[in-house]
Amino acid sequence: MSNENTNSATVSRVNGLDLAALGEVVEAIQQDPKNGLAAFKVTNTWKGQTRSEASIRSFTLGGQEIARPFTFPVDEPAELLGTNTAPNPQELLMSALNACMVVGYAANAALKGITLDKLEIESTAQVDLRGFLGLSDEVNPGCDRMEYVVRIRGNGTPEQFREIHEIVQKTSPNYANLVRPVRLDATLVVE
Numbered sequence: 001m002s003n004e005n006t007n008s009a010t011v012s013r014v015n016g017l018d019l020a021a022l023g024e025v026v027e028a029i030q031q032d033p034k035n036g037l038a039a040f041k042v043t044n045t046w047k048g049q050t051r052s053e054a055s056i057r058s059f060t061l062g063g064q065e066i067a068r069p070f071t072f073p074v075d076e077p078a079e080l081l082g083t084n085t086a087p088n089p090q091e092l093l094m095s096a097l098n099a100c101m102v103v104g105y106a107a108n109a110a111l112k113g114i115t116l117d118k119l120e121i122e123s124t125a126q127v128d129l130r131g132f133l134g135l136s137d138e139v140n141p142g143c144d145r146m147e148y149v150v151r152i153r154g155n156g157t158p159e160q161f162r163e164i165h166e167i168v169q170k171t172s173p174n175y176a177n178l179v180r181p182v183r184l185d186a187t188l189v190v191e
Contacts (some may be wrong), residue, residue: 014110022107034063044074050082052077078127090143094123100147100174107154108164114156123148137140146178 012020029036039060044052056070074089076082087095098121109116124147131141152161169175 014113015116017107018109019110020110032062035099037062047073050080050088051085079121090125090127094125094146097174097178098123100149101148101168102173104168105150107166108167109154109156112156112160112164113156114160114164116154118151118153120151121148122151130151131159 002145012018018042028100037060041057041059043055043057046052052074054072054074056068058065058067060066073086074092075084075086078084080088082088101121102119102147105118105119105121125143127141127143128139130136140175150165152164156164
């Protein structure tokens with residue numbers, strides 16, 4: 001085990017997170033709530049069959065644009081008429097939920113001085129394709145229920161981990177996006 005988290009006189013990182021930098025972010029947002037406004041934009045471009053490519057160019061934080069040049073593929077399994085070259089939209093949605101919560105667990109553990117040895121989140125969900133294919137108006141095209149299991153280990157107590165679990169459920173953006181209705185405003189541009 002690294003001593004990066006054990007020497008209290010020099011602790012500046014816990015679970016790889018810079019606590020001083022985290023404190024600066026919190027302070028900046030407390031001084032001006034506009035500093036806490038983060039806006040994201042992702043564009044998917046069809047690449048044939050069921051494939052698309054997601055592109056991220058930047059995001060804004062506190063009104064400042066920050067470059068984030070990333071692309072990643074999206075596809076369906078061959079059994080769903082895809083080419084099985086990348087995760088499908090449902091898997092990416094679940095991964096986004098898991099990844100968002102991972103950040104919450106790691107950060108909240110770090111704030112409590114808890115060093116993590118293991119953190120894993122496994123999500124499961126089921127989609128009835130009759131809804132997606134328009135075969136039944138009575139079938140939800142999405143998931144009716146998602147389940148997830150958090151496996152966590154570190155130098156915290158079970159009570160501390162339960163408290164962190166509750167904090168993550170209360171504060172994770174993607175958790176909130178899935179458990180509360182989000183208004184989707186659509187615009188169609190026919191070129």
